[in-house]
Amino acid sequence: xxxxxxxxxxxxxxxxxxxxxxxxxxxxxxxxxxxxxxxxxxxxxxxxxxxxxxxxxxxxxxxxxxxxxxxxxxxxxxxxxxxxxxxxxxxxxxxxxxxxxxxxxxxxxxxxxxxxxxxxxxxxxxxxxxxxxxxxxxxxxxxxxxxxxxxxxxxxxxxxxxxxxxxxxxxxxxxxxxxxxxxxxxxx
Numbered sequence: 592x593x594x595x596x597x598x599x600x601x602x603x604x605x606x607x608x609x610x611x612x613x614x615x616x617x618x619x620x621x622x623x624x625x626x627x628x629x630x631x632x633x634x635x636x637x638x639x640x641x642x643x644x645x646x647x648x649x650x651x652x653x654x655x656x657x658x659x660x661x662x663x664x665x666x667x668x669x670x671x672x673x674x675x676x677x678x679x680x681x682x683x684x685x686x687x688x689x690x691x692x693x694x695x696x697x698x699x700x701x702x703x704x705x706x707x708x709x710x711x712x713x714x715x716x717x718x719x720x721x722x723x724x725x726x727x728x729x730x731x732x733x734x735x736x737x738x739x740x741x742x743x744x745x746x747x748x749x750x751x752x753x754x755x756x757x758x759x760x761x762x763x764x765x766x767x768x769x770x771x772x773x774x775x776x777x778x779x
Contacts, residue, residue, distance in 0.1 A: 605620040624668060628672065631672070632678075634717070650678050653674050677743075680721070723754055724758070726754040729743065737755075
């Protein structure tokens, strides 16, 4: 089982405690995983903090209710991230903002990003279609495999690869547009 150095007992032990209704075990699991979930959820929801807080709360309620069914096939982090992604998708769908993934113009994002470009990068991520944003964040930011992403988003691993390719192309195009605009303004 994954264990964060210096972070206390492994997830499996905490999960067993939560199933025994031990509040301290829930708090430890929450403190361990929420700092990872919140930035991802904020990006998925275009920085809407109130919505992100609601999604985080919904995620933990759903995870706690489904915890008996957690089979440890994947890490707890992967499992709860999938729940959070699905909660984001549900919220975006109800608002008509979760769209089917459409191909866009292409190119690969090349890390690392200079400190001064972070604002442009965040804006470019926010401009992506929600589905592209989800795959890009899960793969390039969170480090999940295409197989794990496929399980979280209920898509094939090949679809995840294709969506990542399109997301990177869109990011490159958006970042190039930003650079051109910045250079044009600087020349004036």
